[in-house]
Amino acid sequence: MPLMKSWVDSANAPDHPFPLNNLPYGVFSHAGTEERCGVAIGDMILDMAAAEEAGLVQVADEPVFDLPYWNDFMDLGAEAWDTLRTRLITLLAVGSAERAAVEPHLVPMSEAAMHMPIAVSEYTDFYAGRNHAFNVGTMFRGPENALPPNWLHIPIGYNGRASSVVVSGTDIRRPWGQLKSPDHDLPAFLPCRRFDIELEMGAIVGTATDGPISVQEADDNIFGYVLLNDWSARDIQAWEYQPLGPFQAKATATSISPWIVTKAALEPFRTDTPEREFELLDHIKDVGPMLYDIDLAVTMAPEGKEATTITRTNYNQMYYSAPQQLAHHSTSGCPMNVGDLLGSGTISGPTKPERGSLLELSWGGKEPLTLNTGETRTFIEDGDTLTLSGEAKGDGYTIGFGTCTGTVLPALEDPYKR
Amino acid sequence: MPLMKSWVDSANAPDHPFPLNNLPYGVFSHAGTEERCGVAIGDMILDMAAAEEAGLVQVADEPVFDLPYWNDFMDLGAEAWDTLRTRLITLLAVGSAERAAVEPHLVPMSEAAMHMPIAVSEYTDFYAGRNHAFNVGTMFRGPENALPPNWLHIPIGYNGRASSVVVSGTDIRRPWGQLKSPDHDLPAFLPCRRFDIELEMGAIVGTATDGPISVQEADDNIFGYVLLNDWSARDIQAWEYQPLGPFQAKATATSISPWIVTKAALEPFRTDTPEREFELLDHIKDVGPMLYDIDLAVTMAPEGKEATTITRTNYNQMYYSAPQQLAHHSTSGCPMNVGDLLGSGTISGPTKPERGSLLELSWGGKEPLTLNTGETRTFIEDGDTLTLSGEAKGDGYTIGFGTCTGTVLPALEDPYKR
Incomplete structure (x- = not known):
C-alpha cells in the first residue's frame, strides 16, 4: 500500500511517524482542556472530543471521546473500529470536502501533553x-x-x-x-x-x-x-x-x-x-x-x-x-x-x-x-x-x-x- | 468483649455468624431491586441503599450504598469506616430509639441473592x-x-x-x-x-x-x-x-x-x-x-x-x-x-x-x-x-x-x- 496523502502537509513526509496510513489513538490535554481522546495526523492531534461534539464523527449514542481513555470506544466492537478509521481517512485525506470543518479541531502536538491512552484493566x-x-x-x-x-x-x-x-x-x-x-x-x-x-x-x-x-x-x-x-x-x-x-x-x-x-x-x-x-x-x-x-x-x-x-x-x-x-x-x-x-x-x-x-x-x-x-x-x-x-x-x-x-x-x- | 445484644433476635444466638459484634458488609439483591450494599444482622440484611435514602446513615455528600460494590465507601477512609460501624451499632442495638425507622429496611437473608461485595481492582x-x-x-x-x-x-x-x-x-x-x-x-x-x-x-x-x-x-x-x-x-x-x-x-x-x-x-x-x-x-x-x-x-x-x-x-x-x-x-x-x-x-x-x-x-x-x-x-x-x-x-x-x-x-x- 502506498502513502495516503493528507491535507495536513506534515503527515506526507516519508519518514513522518503519523501519516494518514497510521492514525494512532492517544489521550492528550492542552491549555485549558481536560484529558480527551485524540488522533495523531502529522504534527497535529485531531481533538476527537471536539470533533464528536461538532458532529464530524459519531460512533455511539453517547459521547465516547470526551474521556481520558479509549476503553469506551474499544467496547463498541470491531465494526465501530473500522467505521471510525474509514471516517477519519475521509475527513483527513487530500481533497476532503470537510477540511474547513475539521481544521479548527487540530491541536499542534508540540502544545499537547500526552496521557495514558487506556485505562489498563489488567x-x-x-x-x-x-x-x-x-x-x-x-x-x-x-x-x-x-x-x-x-x-x-x-x-x-x-x-x-x-x-x-x-x-x-x-x-x-x-x-x-x-x-x-x-x-x-x-x-x-x-x-x-x-x-x-x-x-x-x-x-x-x-x-x-x-x-x-x-x-x-x-x-x-x-x-x-x-x-x-x-x-x-x-x-x-x-x-x-x-x-x-x-x-x-x-x-x-x-x-x-x-x-x-x-x-x-x-x-x-x-x-x-x-x-x-x-x-x-x-x-x-x-x-x-x-x-x-x-x-x-x-x-x-x-x-x-x-x-x-x-x-x-x-x-x-x-x-x-x-x-x-x-x-x-x-x-x-x-x-x-x-x-x-x-x-x-x-x-x-x-x-x-x-x-x-x-x-x-x-x-x-x-x-x-x-x-x-x-x-x-x-x-x-x-x-x-x-x-x-x-x-x-x-x-x-x-x-x-x-x-x-x-x-x-x-x-x-x-x-x-x- | 461479650455479645452485644441486638433487637434483631436471631443475631443474639451464641452460634449465629452475624451478631451485632460482626456487621459484615455484602452486596445483595432481592425481588425487584438492583444490586446494592447490605449489612448482615442475624438472619436479616439491612438494605443500606434504603437506609441511606431514608437518612438513617449518611457518610458522604453523594450516596455510596446504592451501588453494587463497597469500593466507594471504602474510599472514604478509615474514619468513615469507624463512623459507620458506630452508627450501625446504635441503630441495631437493643433499645435503639430508631428501631421503628430501621425495621422496614431489613430484608430476610433467605430471600436475598448475594453478589460480589467489591469491584476487585487487582x-x-x-x-x-x-x-x-x-x-x-x-x-x-x-x-x-x-x-x-x-x-x-x-x-x-x-x-x-x-x-x-x-x-x-x-x-x-x-x-x-x-x-x-x-x-x-x-x-x-x-x-x-x-x-x-x-x-x-x-x-x-x-x-x-x-x-x-x-x-x-x-x-x-x-x-x-x-x-x-x-x-x-x-x-x-x-x-x-x-x-x-x-x-x-x-x-x-x-x-x-x-x-x-x-x-x-x-x-x-x-x-x-x-x-x-x-x-x-x-x-x-x-x-x-x-x-x-x-x-x-x-x-x-x-x-x-x-x-x-x-x-x-x-x-x-x-x-x-x-x-x-x-x-x-x-x-x-x-x-x-x-x-x-x-x-x-x-x-x-x-x-x-x-x-x-x-x-x-x-x-x-x-x-x-x-x-x-x-x-x-x-x-x-x-x-x-x-x-x-x-x-x-x-x-x-x-x-x-x-x-x-x-x-x-x-x-x-x-x-x-x-
Missing part, C-alpha cells in the same frame, strides 16, 4: 522471545538447559500489575527492595543496583470474552499495539522469583508509548512466526501471519548528554504472536476484558547488538557497554534516559508509535519518609 | 503458610529443600487475575489446559484431571497508596477479610509454572465469601505470627499481633450426597500476616488501590487433617481420602461441592463469614464450541 507480561529466553536461560542455567521444557509448547507468561503502567515521559523512581548479594548469607533491604529495561511491544485487548478463544478470534479481539518498556529490578528479581515468578521486581513501573497503533494500520506489515521445533497444539497453532515487521530500537542518554543507540531489533523476532498469547491466556476460561494489556516479552534478535535488555547486552553485568559519550554501563544509572522507538516502513511512508521514554531518578533516601 | 495471591509451603516443597523437591531460600525472609506472592474472582455460590467449570503427563514426552490439551482447592483468607485493601508503606500503615489500610478459595489446576500448574509462576492453572476462578468481615469486628481475635527462624528485616517486621484466631474448615460433598469435613485449621497458622504481605507488595513503589484483594496463601496446620488443599491431603494423589459416603477422592470430581467456612469464637458470640462454596461442573466437551 496487565500480563509474556516471555515469548526465543533469543531473550535463551540468553537469560544460558546465564542462569547454562546453554543446555536454557529453555525450560514447556517453552517451545506454550507462551510462558505471568500477571503483572496494572496499577504500575505509566505513559511515556513519566519519570521512574529507582526502587528499594529486598535482595541478597551472592557474597552475603542474608538478604538486605536496599535500593536496586541492577535496574534494567525490557524492550517489548504491548497488545491491547479491545473485546471482552469469557471462555477459551481461538487464535483467530484473539487476533480479531486485539485493538492495537504500543511500545512497552517493562522496567526490571534484576537483583530483586533474582532473590524473589523462585518459585512463583517475578513480583516486586516488575512492579515499580511499566512504560507504554502514548499512541496506540491500530491493527488496521499495521495490516500491510504482517509477518509469520519463525519455524517451529515442535508443532504447536491446535489451541495456539498459527493460523496466518500475526507478527509484524516493526523495526525497534533503544537509546540510552546519561543525564544532560547525547543518546547512544544500544540495541536494534524487530518485532518479527517473537516466537509467539500476541494472538497466540491471548488465546493461551483464555484457555482456562479466564475472562479477558477491554483494556487488558499483554506485554510481548523482551524482544532480542540473534546477535549481541540486537538484545532487548541490559541484562543481555552486558551479559549479567560482566561486559559493560561503551556509550558514545565514552562512559560505560552495565545497568541503568541515576539520571539515565531510556527511549524505545518503533517503526514499520511502508511504500513511501512510515508507521511510528511515538517514543516510549523514561528517566530514572535516584532512589529515595528513606522510602518510608514522605 | 488480585494478588501469596504463599505464606509455612506448613503448606513445606508440604508442597517436600513433594516437589524433598524435605531438605522444601522451603526456597527466600521463603523465611519475604512473603512470596504472585499477581493473580482479578477478572476471575467470583462470589461464593458461583459454579466452577472444570478447565481445559495444556499439560504433560509424566509418562508422555509431549504435552496435550486436555481437561484438568487434578483440580483442587486452596483454603485461604483474603484481605481487602481499603485505602490507596503510591509508594512503600510500613506494616502498621498496611494494617491501617486493610478494610476487612473474606474467605477465599483459590481453585487450582495442579496438572496445568506443574507444566506451566517454571520459570515465571502459576498462570492459567489459577485463572479459572477464585471464589470469595459474600461477606466482608471488618477489621473492627475481628479486633478481639488478633494473634501473633509464629516465632521466626530468621529475624525479619524492618520493612516487614511484626509490629503487633496482626493474624486472627479464626477457625477454618472445608467440606466436600459429592453431587446430591452428604458433605464430609476434609480439613480443619486456623488462620493463626500463617507465617506472614496480611499487613506484612501488603507492606511487602508496596516496597517497589507499586501503587495499591481500593479494592485490591490479597490472598493469604493456602492455610495448613501441622498435622494431616489440617491441610488446606487436596494436593496435600492426598499427598499428590497417592493417599486418597475416604468421605463419609464411603467414596474416595484424590482431587475434585465433577459435581463435587466444596465449601469453606470460618468463625472466630468470642465470649458468648461467633463472628462468621458466611460460607464460600462452589460446585465443579464437568469440562465442556469442546471448549471452542459456543
Whole structure:
C-alpha cells in the first residue's frame, strides 16, 4: 500500500511517524482542556472530543471521546473500529470536502501533553522471545538447559500489575527492595543496583470474552499495539522469583508509548512466526501471519548528554504472536476484558547488538557497554534516559508509535519518609 | 468483649455468624431491586441503599450504598469506616430509639441473592503458610529443600487475575489446559484431571497508596477479610509454572465469601505470627499481633450426597500476616488501590487433617481420602461441592463469614464450541 496523502502537509513526509496510513489513538490535554481522546495526523492531534461534539464523527449514542481513555470506544466492537478509521481517512485525506470543518479541531502536538491512552484493566507480561529466553536461560542455567521444557509448547507468561503502567515521559523512581548479594548469607533491604529495561511491544485487548478463544478470534479481539518498556529490578528479581515468578521486581513501573497503533494500520506489515521445533497444539497453532515487521530500537542518554543507540531489533523476532498469547491466556476460561494489556516479552534478535535488555547486552553485568559519550554501563544509572522507538516502513511512508521514554531518578533516601 | 445484644433476635444466638459484634458488609439483591450494599444482622440484611435514602446513615455528600460494590465507601477512609460501624451499632442495638425507622429496611437473608461485595481492582495471591509451603516443597523437591531460600525472609506472592474472582455460590467449570503427563514426552490439551482447592483468607485493601508503606500503615489500610478459595489446576500448574509462576492453572476462578468481615469486628481475635527462624528485616517486621484466631474448615460433598469435613485449621497458622504481605507488595513503589484483594496463601496446620488443599491431603494423589459416603477422592470430581467456612469464637458470640462454596461442573466437551 502506498502513502495516503493528507491535507495536513506534515503527515506526507516519508519518514513522518503519523501519516494518514497510521492514525494512532492517544489521550492528550492542552491549555485549558481536560484529558480527551485524540488522533495523531502529522504534527497535529485531531481533538476527537471536539470533533464528536461538532458532529464530524459519531460512533455511539453517547459521547465516547470526551474521556481520558479509549476503553469506551474499544467496547463498541470491531465494526465501530473500522467505521471510525474509514471516517477519519475521509475527513483527513487530500481533497476532503470537510477540511474547513475539521481544521479548527487540530491541536499542534508540540502544545499537547500526552496521557495514558487506556485505562489498563489488567496487565500480563509474556516471555515469548526465543533469543531473550535463551540468553537469560544460558546465564542462569547454562546453554543446555536454557529453555525450560514447556517453552517451545506454550507462551510462558505471568500477571503483572496494572496499577504500575505509566505513559511515556513519566519519570521512574529507582526502587528499594529486598535482595541478597551472592557474597552475603542474608538478604538486605536496599535500593536496586541492577535496574534494567525490557524492550517489548504491548497488545491491547479491545473485546471482552469469557471462555477459551481461538487464535483467530484473539487476533480479531486485539485493538492495537504500543511500545512497552517493562522496567526490571534484576537483583530483586533474582532473590524473589523462585518459585512463583517475578513480583516486586516488575512492579515499580511499566512504560507504554502514548499512541496506540491500530491493527488496521499495521495490516500491510504482517509477518509469520519463525519455524517451529515442535508443532504447536491446535489451541495456539498459527493460523496466518500475526507478527509484524516493526523495526525497534533503544537509546540510552546519561543525564544532560547525547543518546547512544544500544540495541536494534524487530518485532518479527517473537516466537509467539500476541494472538497466540491471548488465546493461551483464555484457555482456562479466564475472562479477558477491554483494556487488558499483554506485554510481548523482551524482544532480542540473534546477535549481541540486537538484545532487548541490559541484562543481555552486558551479559549479567560482566561486559559493560561503551556509550558514545565514552562512559560505560552495565545497568541503568541515576539520571539515565531510556527511549524505545518503533517503526514499520511502508511504500513511501512510515508507521511510528511515538517514543516510549523514561528517566530514572535516584532512589529515595528513606522510602518510608514522605 | 461479650455479645452485644441486638433487637434483631436471631443475631443474639451464641452460634449465629452475624451478631451485632460482626456487621459484615455484602452486596445483595432481592425481588425487584438492583444490586446494592447490605449489612448482615442475624438472619436479616439491612438494605443500606434504603437506609441511606431514608437518612438513617449518611457518610458522604453523594450516596455510596446504592451501588453494587463497597469500593466507594471504602474510599472514604478509615474514619468513615469507624463512623459507620458506630452508627450501625446504635441503630441495631437493643433499645435503639430508631428501631421503628430501621425495621422496614431489613430484608430476610433467605430471600436475598448475594453478589460480589467489591469491584476487585487487582488480585494478588501469596504463599505464606509455612506448613503448606513445606508440604508442597517436600513433594516437589524433598524435605531438605522444601522451603526456597527466600521463603523465611519475604512473603512470596504472585499477581493473580482479578477478572476471575467470583462470589461464593458461583459454579466452577472444570478447565481445559495444556499439560504433560509424566509418562508422555509431549504435552496435550486436555481437561484438568487434578483440580483442587486452596483454603485461604483474603484481605481487602481499603485505602490507596503510591509508594512503600510500613506494616502498621498496611494494617491501617486493610478494610476487612473474606474467605477465599483459590481453585487450582495442579496438572496445568506443574507444566506451566517454571520459570515465571502459576498462570492459567489459577485463572479459572477464585471464589470469595459474600461477606466482608471488618477489621473492627475481628479486633478481639488478633494473634501473633509464629516465632521466626530468621529475624525479619524492618520493612516487614511484626509490629503487633496482626493474624486472627479464626477457625477454618472445608467440606466436600459429592453431587446430591452428604458433605464430609476434609480439613480443619486456623488462620493463626500463617507465617506472614496480611499487613506484612501488603507492606511487602508496596516496597517497589507499586501503587495499591481500593479494592485490591490479597490472598493469604493456602492455610495448613501441622498435622494431616489440617491441610488446606487436596494436593496435600492426598499427598499428590497417592493417599486418597475416604468421605463419609464411603467414596474416595484424590482431587475434585465433577459435581463435587466444596465449601469453606470460618468463625472466630468470642465470649458468648461467633463472628462468621458466611460460607464460600462452589460446585465443579464437568469440562465442556469442546471448549471452542459456543
